[in-house]
Amino acid sequence: METDVYGQDDNIKAVREIAVSDDELSEDTTAGRSGTYVQTIIISMRKRTHCPNGKEISSTYDVVMLLYNYCRVLSSINRDGGPYDRYPFLMFKESDMPPKSNYFKCVLCSKCTKxxxxxxxxxxxxxxxxxxxxxxxxxxxxxxxxxxxxxxxxxxxKVLPCVKTSKSSSQTTATFSPPSVSLKIPSTSKSNAYCCICKKPGPKLIVISPDVRTATYVDNNILIPSGNRCCPSHICEGHLNDDALCRIKTTDESFVNRTYLLEIMNKMRKKIRESASRRLNFDDSNLSEPDYITMTGLSKINFSEVCSTLSKYLKNTPARTITTTVAIFLCKLKSGMSNRFLSTIFCVSKSSVRRAFNSVRQAFMSEFVPANLGFQHISREEIIQKHTRPLAQSMFGGIASNSAILVLDGTYIYVDKSNNFHFQRRSYSTHKGRALVKPMIVCTTTGYYVSVLGPYLADYRNNDASILTHMLKTNVEEIRDWVNEEDILFLDRGFRDAIPLFRRSRIQAEMPRFLKKGDKQFSTEDANMSRLVTKIRWIVESSNARIKTWKYLSHTLPTNQIPFIGDFVRIVCALSNKYAPPLSQCTDVESDQLEAAKMIHLSKMSNTLKEHVETENLLKKKLIWKVASECDLENFPRLDDQELRNITCGVYQMKLASSYIQEYTDEESDIFVHREDSNLLRIKIQSRHTSSKKHQLWIRYNESYIDSWYCLLPSWS
Known part of the structure; x- marks a missing residue:
């Protein structure tokens, strides 16, 4: 019998020492009868022959295991004694069995060895x-x-000795580089059977391209051997993603051969030549986040998303990639640079810049703009829930109202004087004194652009009221189906001729009040209502200013671009809807409602100081006033920013305050104190528009707050 390292011989020896004859095996037991499986196993074990089923018993371990398994079957059938009392070797426990043999597998290739x-x-x-x-x-x-x-x-x-070669003339020593060189550069393990990053086996693996391997070395100083494979999810836009870079395992040094070194050097040389030939490159993403915002008006992530959206309508060309094409268009819109200047910084021809500008415009208008702008891209309910401030809803629609509130106004895009006389007359604005076209902007109270209509001509036939009337009568973008009767439109005074149309359509229109004939100043009620309307309507002016931050639209455009002005304005508005934050955002619904209630309450109050000035005829009385320098004004209240905002209900007046103060920094101010009522002041304020005008202002105060004020300006009643 062969020697077994795990002591299997001792177990077999114990079985052999059992003095049991063939006749005794068949006595009083079915399992031990002649020809049964147990008897055959024992005899086979004794004679070193084969089992009846033809399976060779190659080792003593197999014999014991075969006998042990059969005994377990017998023990489950007969548990009342029997042959187990006579043959104690049948009572083996599983814990008594020897461990399975070690096949001495190689730690590297897992091959069984002799x-x-x-x-x-x-x-x-x-x-x-x-x-x-x-x-x-x-x-x-x-x-x-x-x-x-x-x-x-x-x-x-690793280290080869120098090989000396002799020549006829002299003895020279030539050193040959080894096939493999060790470099102190981190490297991944070399394998194509499993992913070199997450160690996941195939078959759905891809070979890492030379460009990805070069980019990984340049950006992260990690060498990836040629032929390595990885999961497709680890590669994004020609680079390993952040998750892959975190999971990758590397060694302290790497072994590279001549071929790999030459490949790396050629790739680096190619990148250097490309960088030298292209002054502004958006493909390598080496620009910072502020650079992206300055050049394109979008963040780095948003720019990549726009390129991905437009990729189905654009294609790479030998002169420029899709990323470069989109960057040229956005840079021109944002900065207003000429085609010659763009061709210089992008290292492309002027004709290529012109074609890129036209291609991207068409790509934007195909899918991106319809998905982010227009009356059909958003429902009326979504406008009410997401893009309407509670301040506007509380002041004009009511807290429980289901009214959509829109703000309309036109903006100006200046154009060159046309050689077409008919268009020259129709595009000339007598108000501005130059040629222009007018897109009509429709936005919400948060500054979200609902739609851009037009552009329209600028002659006397196309004032704001005529444009709005045309929009409703022709049902542009199905606007009459979108707007309901209880909806509210905020307009300026230029839409006054369209009021009869609103009344017939039962659409509520709000605009600043008009000065009645013969009056020099608004009544207190009309002035307060104008302030409430302006509190909501200012958002459209800021929306127009946001459009003009794209400098191409603030410049005077050539006549060959007039047919595409509407597309440019719509693209800018769609980008603002998609990526720009709201111009006016509600941080707290309750605070908006409280501010609305406060403004409504103040608008219904009468101006007692105005009545006092008119009753006492304080405007014409001069002897009752004395110069403020002769009086002590220490009891005048000192207000912080929040208290000033409570008075002005906004920040616009506070921004203008510093400019008004500059008028009196170098000279004495015209401030007077009433001789009998020391808490009443009269101030003369220089008009910011006309040098020959000074406005009269009265203020009544006490030690803690400003009680009332009154000014002779037409809108300051």
């Missing part, structure tokens, strides 16, 4: 396995001769 084909792993091999294959060998692990020969071959090739 005694003459293996060796124990030493320290040098352990370091080699850890450095190149990221395998941690343990004490007692073995390695096959084939893998050990590979280790020795690579170890011997």
């Amino acid at each position: 005694p003459k084909e293996r060796a124990t792993v030493n320290k040098d091999i352990t370091k080699y396995l850890r450095r190149k294959f990221l395998i941690e060998a343990k004490n007692g692990d073995i390695i096959c001769n084939k893998c050990r020969h590979i280790f020795r071959k690579e170890r011997d090739q």
Whole structure:
């Protein structure tokens, strides 16, 4: 019998020492009768023959296991004694069985080895396995001769002696570089059977392209051997994504050959030449976030999203990529630079810039603009819920109202004087004194652009009222189906001729009040209502100013671009809807409602100081006033910013205050104090528009707050 390292011979010896004859095996037991399985096993074990089923018993371990498994079956059938009392070897427990044999697998290739084909792993091999294959060998692990020969071959090739070659004239020494060079550069393990990043096996793996390997080395100083594979999810836009870079495992040094070194050098040379030939490059994403916002008006992520959306309508050309094409268009819109200047900084021809500008405009109008602008891109309910401030809803629609509130106004896009006389007359604005066209802007109370209509001509036939009347009568973009009877439109005084149409359509229109014939100043009620309307309507002026931040639309456009002005304005508004924050945002619904209630309450109050000035005829009385420098004004209240905002109900007046104060920094101010009522002041304020005008202002105060005020300006009643 062969010697077994796990003590299997002792178990078999115990079985052999049982003095049981063939006749005794068949006595009083079915299991031990002649020809049964147990008897056959024991006899086979004694004679070292084969089992009846033809399976060779190759080792003593197999014999014991075969007998043990059969005894377990018998024990489950007959548990009342029987042959187990006579044959105690049948009472083996599973814990008494010897462990399975170790087949001495190679730690590297997992191949079973014979005694003459293996060796124990030493320290040098352990370091080699850890450095190149990221395998941690343990004490007692073995390695096959084939893998050990590979280790020795690579170890011997690290340092080669110089080879001396003799020539007829003189003795010279030539040093040949080794096939593999060790570099102190982190590297991944080399394998094409599993992912080199997450170690996931195939088959759905892709070979890492040379461009990705070069980009990984340039950006992260990690070498990836040629032929390595990885999961497709690890690569995004020609680079390893952030998750892959976090999960990748590297060694401290790498082994590269001549071919790989030449490949890296050629790739680096190509990148350097491309960088030198292109002054402004959006493909390599080497620009910072502020650079993207300055050049394109979008953040880096938003710019990539726009390029991805337009990629189905654009294509790469030998002169420019899709990213460069979109960047040219956005840079021209944002900065207003000429085609010649753009061709210089992007290193493309002027004709290429012109074609790029036209291609991107068409791509935007195909899908992006219809999805983010127009009456059909958003429902009326969504406008009410997401893009209407509670301040406007509380002041004009009511808290429980279901009214959509829109603000309308036209903006001006200046154009060159046309050679077409008919268009020259129709585009000339007598109000501005120059040629222009007027897009009509429709936005919400948060500054969200609902639609851009037009552009319209600027002659006397196309004032704001005529444009709005045309919009409703022709049902542009099905506006009459979108607007309901209870909806509210905020307009300026230029739409006054369209009021009869609103009344017939039962649409509520709000605009600043008009000065009645013969009056020099608004009544207190009309002035307060104008203030409430202005509190809501200012948003459209800021929306128009946001459009003009794209400098191309604030410049005077050439006549050949007039047919596309509407597209440019719509593209800018769609980009603002998609990526820009709201111009007016509600931070707290309750605070908006409280401010609305406060303004409504103040608008219904009468101005007692105005009545006092008119009753006492304080405007014409001069002797009752004395100069403020002769009086002590220490009891005048000192208000902080929040208290001033409570008085003005906004920040517009506070922004103008510093400009008004500059008028009196170098000279004395015209401030007077009433001789009998020391808490009443009269101030003369220089008009900011006319040098020959000074406005009269009265203020009544006490030690803690401003009680009332009155000014002779037409709208300051």
